[in-house]
Amino acid sequence: MGLLDITDLTVEFPTRRRLFVAVDGVSLDVQPGEIHGLVGESGAGKSTVGAAVMGLLDPPGRIASGNITFKNQQVSGLDDEAMRALRGRKISMIFQDPLTSLNPLLTIREQLTETIRVNLDVSAEDADKRARDLLDRVGIPDPDTRLDQYPHQFSGGMRQRVVIALALCSEPDVIIADEPTTALDVAIQAQILDLIRDLVDERRVGVILITHDMGVIADTTDRVTVMYRGKVVETGPTAKILSTPEHAYTQSLIAAVPRPHKKVHRFPRINYGGDDPDFAIEDLSRNWPQYDNVSGDPLLQVRDLTKRFVEKRSILPWGRRYFTAVDQVSFDIMPGEVLGLVGESGSGKSTVARMIAGLYKVDGGTVEFDGDLVSDLSNREVQRAYRQEIQMIFQDPFSSLNPRMRVDQIVAEPIRHHRLLPTVDIPVRVAELLDQVGLGAEARQKYPHEFSGGQRQRIAIARALATQPRFLICDEPTSALDVSIQAQILNILKDLQEHLGLTILFISHALPVVRQMCDRVAVMQRGKIVELEDSETLFTSPSHDYTKELLSLTPRTENMYERPGSEPK
Amino acid sequence: MLSYIFRRILQSILVLLVVGLVAFAMFTFIGDPIDNMLGQERTQDDIDRLRGELGLDQPFVVQYVKFILSALQGNFGVSYEQGRPVAQILAERAPATLELAAVSAVFALSLGVVLGVYTAIRRKGFVANLVLTLSLIGVSLPTFLIGILLIYLFSVQLDWLPSFGRGETVALGGWTTGFLTSSGLTALILPSITLGLYQMTLIMRLVRSEMMEVMRQDYIRFARARGLPERVITFRHALKNTMVPVITVTGLQLGSLIAFAIITETVFQWPGMGLLFINAIQFVDIPVMAAYLMLISVMFVGINLIVDLLYVAIDPRLRT
Numbered sequence: 001m002g003l004l005d006i007t008d009l010t011v012e013f014p015t016r017r018r019l020f021v022a023v024d025g026v027s028l029d030v031q032p033g034e035i036h037g038l039v040g041e042s043g044a045g046k047s048t049v050g051a052a053v054m055g056l057l058d059p060p061g062r063i064a065s066g067n068i069t070f071k072n073q074q075v076s077g078l079d080d081e082a083m084r085a086l087r088g089r090k091i092s093m094i095f096q097d098p099l100t101s102l103n104p105l106l107t108i109r110e111q112l113t114e115t116i117r118v119n120l121d122v123s124a125e126d127a128d129k130r131a132r133d134l135l136d137r138v139g140i141p142d143p144d145t146r147l148d149q150y151p152h153q154f155s156g157g158m159r160q161r162v163v164i165a166l167a168l169c170s171e172p173d174v175i176i177a178d179e180p181t182t183a184l185d186v187a188i189q190a191q192i193l194d195l196i197r198d199l200v201d202e203r204r205v206g207v208i209l210i211t212h213d214m215g216v217i218a219d220t221t222d223r224v225t226v227m228y229r230g231k232v233v234e235t236g237p238t239a240k241i242l243s244t245p246e247h248a249y250t251q252s253l254i255a256a257v258p259r260p261h262k263k264v265h266r267f268p269r270i271n272y273g274g275d276d277p278d279f280a281i282e283d284l285s286r287n288w289p290q291y292d293n294v295s296g297d298p299l300l301q302v303r304d305l306t307k308r309f310v311e312k313r314s315i316l317p318w319g320r321r322y323f324t325a326v327d328q329v330s331f332d333i334m335p336g337e338v339l340g341l342v343g344e345s346g347s348g349k350s351t352v353a354r355m356i357a358g359l360y361k362v363d364g365g366t367v368e369f370d371g372d373l374v375s376d377l378s379n380r381e382v383q384r385a386y387r388q389e390i391q392m393i394f395q396d397p398f399s400s401l402n403p404r405m406r407v408d409q410i411v412a413e414p415i416r417h418h419r420l421l422p423t424v425d426i427p428v429r430v431a432e433l434l435d436q437v438g439l440g441a442e443a444r445q446k447y448p449h450e451f452s453g454g455q456r457q458r459i460a461i462a463r464a465l466a467t468q469p470r471f472l473i474c475d476e477p478t479s480a481l482d483v484s485i486q487a488q489i490l491n492i493l494k495d496l497q498e499h500l501g502l503t504i505l506f507i508s509h510a511l512p513v514v515r516q517m518c519d520r521v522a523v524m525q526r527g528k529i530v531e532l533e534d535s536e537t538l539f540t541s542p543s544h545d546y547t548k549e550l551l552s553l554t555p556r557t558e559n560m561y562e563r564p565g566s567e568p569k
Numbered sequence: 570m571l572s573y574i575f576r577r578i579l580q581s582i583l584v585l586l587v588v589g590l591v592a593f594a595m596f597t598f599i600g601d602p603i604d605n606m607l608g609q610e611r612t613q614d615d616i617d618r619l620r621g622e623l624g625l626d627q628p629f630v631v632q633y634v635k636f637i638l639s640a641l642q643g644n645f646g647v648s649y650e651q652g653r654p655v656a657q658i659l660a661e662r663a664p665a666t667l668e669l670a671a672v673s674a675v676f677a678l679s680l681g682v683v684l685g686v687y688t689a690i691r692r693k694g695f696v697a698n699l700v701l702t703l704s705l706i707g708v709s710l711p712t713f714l715i716g717i718l719l720i721y722l723f724s725v726q727l728d729w730l731p732s733f734g735r736g737e738t739v740a741l742g743g744w745t746t747g748f749l750t751s752s753g754l755t756a757l758i759l760p761s762i763t764l765g766l767y768q769m770t771l772i773m774r775l776v777r778s779e780m781m782e783v784m785r786q787d788y789i790r791f792a793r794a795r796g797l798p799e800r801v802i803t804f805r806h807a808l809k810n811t812m813v814p815v816i817t818v819t820g821l822q823l824g825s826l827i828a829f830a831i832i833t834e835t836v837f838q839w840p841g842m843g844l845l846f847i848n849a850i851q852f853v854d855i856p857v858m859a860a861y862l863m864l865i866s867v868m869f870v871g872i873n874l875i876v877d878l879l880y881v882a883i884d885p886r887l888r889t
Binding site for chain 2: 054056084085086087088089092093095097100101102103104105106107114115118119150152163166167169170
């Protein structure tokens with residue numbers, strides 16, 4: 001018997017049309033001092049397992065059958081009040097997004113002491129002291145000042161530490177961590193995972209770590225359970241599952257993780273029971289303008305690019321304070337080249353992209369595209385031509401498409417705006433574009449909400465291609481997607497680049513992805529480029545300390561690839 | 570923070586100057602005051618003399634500055650109709666309207682927030698749905714009809730409450746109040762319900778939808794996962810987060826309670842500023858209209874300033 005035992009758990013969501021079984025006969029257990037990983041793609045039902053244990057299933061969801069026991073005491077089927085007594089006191093939960101899991105209007109002290117006093121019978125002073133100790137324990141420096149601050153005054157990583165402190169308020173025996181590091185970049189992710197590991201070793205708590213990231217699983221967990229469409233496909237010690245996965249789904253899931261240590265031609269896709277239409281990007285080059293990519297001059301020249309944001313407003317000039325987000329950044333991109341831009345969040349990489357795209361005004365320096373000065377936004381002639389030649393693909397496929405427009409309107413809009421085709425020819429072109437990114441003709445009449453995240457990103461790519469651009473800026477195009485979808489999208493981008501001779505600025509914090517995608521890589525830290533190197537050189541022999549640090553922080557997944565037969569076709 | 574308050578105050582002053590311009594322009598463009606003041610038997614000499622005495626021969630800008638300066642000192646001129654200083658007339662009428670508006674605002678806000686929270690938590694309950702349905706009727710009926718219905722029911726049929734007037738009032742310095750006598754208090758009930766009903770339903774529906782939105786947020790889920798009781802989650806975590814939009818609307822609505830008390834005051838023969846304004850329009854009493862306009866705009870601007878400061882007090886993210 002473990003600390004927490006889940007036996008044959010089935011969770012149903014009755015909908016108007018049919019009964020949706022989100023979790024189907026799942027069994028797993030957690031022992032004290034153990035991290036049990038629960039891995040699968042989005043929609044696999046792994047978060048639902050966590051919510052069921054906490055008694056926090058969103059209505060109309062309900063536990064249809066099965067048992068959850070905590071220290072041999074029945075948990076499933078308890079009434080609300082008994083469940084509430086268990087929550088927080090014995091079983092805690094950590095959520096994915098540290099930006100939204102804290103109440104923005106209450107100080108950290110208020111949120112901590114409130115939780116402590118609800119769960120433990122202590123005086124106000126003791127609760128206060130405990131709050132301070134907890135912040136200290138989760139590694140927040142200067143807890144006395146920090147206690148009286150509000151969540152928005154903390155960075156993402158620090159907030160997740162506060163969330164963990166809140167989960168620890170009452171000395172729980174089990175913590176359910178639902179994607180605790182998905183919203184964080186790689187350096188912070190490593191710190192948070194270390195913190196969780198320390199807590200497990202020190203306090204002998206049991207943790208269920210829910211994630212879609214095989215790297216996190218390999219790095220942190222003792223045992224792992226793989227879920228696919230509500231069912232457990234495989235379970236066992238992490239080392240064994242990673243080295244000799246038995247189930248075909250586990251095998252393809254492991255194979256789909258981008259490799260940090262080796263360059264391959266295409267990203268391996270998950271080819272298990274999926275519906276992943278392959279498509280021919282060759283068609284696209286038919287009516288694509290041919291550009292001379294061999295002239296030897298760079299397509300884009302960035303010189304001393306600088307951006308300052310106002311940190312503190314004041315009427316008096318000497319009272320104002322500025323924050324330099326981008327500090328004299330210079331680089332060239334050759335025609336047909338893919339340049340990677342990496343760095344942790346806040347390093348200024350997205351700001352560089354936005355200045356190049358003309359979405360931010362530059363505070364210093366120049367951007368030249370094909371010999372034209374494009375950083376001067378007042379030159380309308382140049383801007384008009386430039387905006388047709390460059391297109392951008394954003395990180396979040398959910399907010400970058402207008403929810404009130406049909407897909408055909410979304411893709412046609414750039415064509416109409418730049419008056420590239422007579423109106424009668426537009427539908428044909430739109431159909432062609434959608435076809436080329438692997439979306440069928442029926443997609444045209446639908447609205448964005450009817451598509452999955454990966455499909456939406458395809459729509460965004462079709463929209464970007466609509467003006468037949470020469471230069472594409474991809475700002476974390478796959479960070480919001482599952483590993484299998486990520487492979488599909490990256491393959492599309494790679495094909496586009498090869499067949500159309502596109503020049504791409506590829507921004508990402510995922511180093512393995514950057515290695516597969518890019519010819520050269522620039523590493524940014526605090527607004528400056530610290531290293532700009534040929535991609536192979538950078539990954540095999542980094543010269544700058546920060547680059548070495550970034551590379552060392554990437555989850556160590558090398559052992560996942562030792563197994564023969566895991567090579568993609 | 571200080572510069573924020575400073576900027577808001579500067580903006581408020583600018584708004585007031587513009588409203589002052591509109592109020593002042595009424596004198597120049599709506600009829601000629603000389604015509605109103607001198608009778609039929611006037612000579613060109615009389616006209617010129619009075620024009621000089623009143624300073625009407627001076628340039629527009631000079632007159633405007635004079636108007637603003639005297640308005641700052643509380644001097645709005647003399648009512649054409651009553652022949653008394655406008656400031657004095659307004660001071661007599663203002664307490665009635667302000668007391669009515671205050672009682673309506675308290676009624677609308679307290680009941681609106683309570684019912685809003687209730688209907689949000691008991692989303693599927695019978696009482697909650699009944700309240701929502703009734704509130705729809707409250708919004709769709711015009712104010713004067715509600716007033717007449719209330720008078721018919723509570724004054725004519727049941728004879729519980731007075732149907733018009735303020736009842737007995739007590740003078741406290743320059744302020745006459747109806748709060749200190751029982752007839753004054755009973756006289757307030759029907760008009761304040763009539764005036765506040767629309768605002769009450771509006772606030773209730775706003776609190777309800779904001780509340781339902783907030784209850785879906787991650788930090789509410791996380792608060793539940795930490796084992797906090799529902800009462801704490803509802804009133805401490807959720808309600809506070811609904812307050813910013815509620816304060817915005819309440820601020821604007823409080824202003825309109827004062828400005829648009831006209832209909833309610835007419836129905837209940839309430840001796841307030843609204844009734845005064847209606848009379849002023851009938852007699853083309855421009856000084857009264859101008860002063861009323863200025864007074865209302867000062868109140869609107871003042872309330873909005875307070876609303877802006879309340880935002881900052883509630884939401885720490887705005888304190889930069």
